[in-house]
Amino acid sequence: MTAATLITGVLAADEAGVTPxxxxxxxxxxxxxxxxxxxxxxxxxLEDVFAAERAVRRKPHSAG
Incomplete structure (x- = not known):
């Protein structure tokens, strides 16, 4: 079992296509x-960042 690589918030944002x-x-x-x-x-x-990004994208936006 290998340890997961940890990345900074700035790099995480870049990988997920969002802002820091x-x-x-x-x-x-x-x-x-x-x-x-x-x-x-x-x-x-990185896998946690992608999971959070997928969860946000799946969530329906409320009208308003």
Whole structure:
């Protein structure tokens, strides 16, 4: 079993096609949990980022 590679929020955002602010918002809303820290920077597993992105895209938008 290999350890998952951890990436910064900026790189996670780039990979998911969203802004770093979106990654921070997902964390704030509990949709994405950091897997570690490097100094003050939160680190994420790429598979967790993609799972959060898929969950957001599946969620129907409310009219309004």
């Amino acid at each position: 602010a979106t990654i921070r918002k997902w964390v704030q809303l509990g949709r994405l949990a950091p897997a570690g820290k490097q100094g003050r920077a939160q680190l994420f597993r």
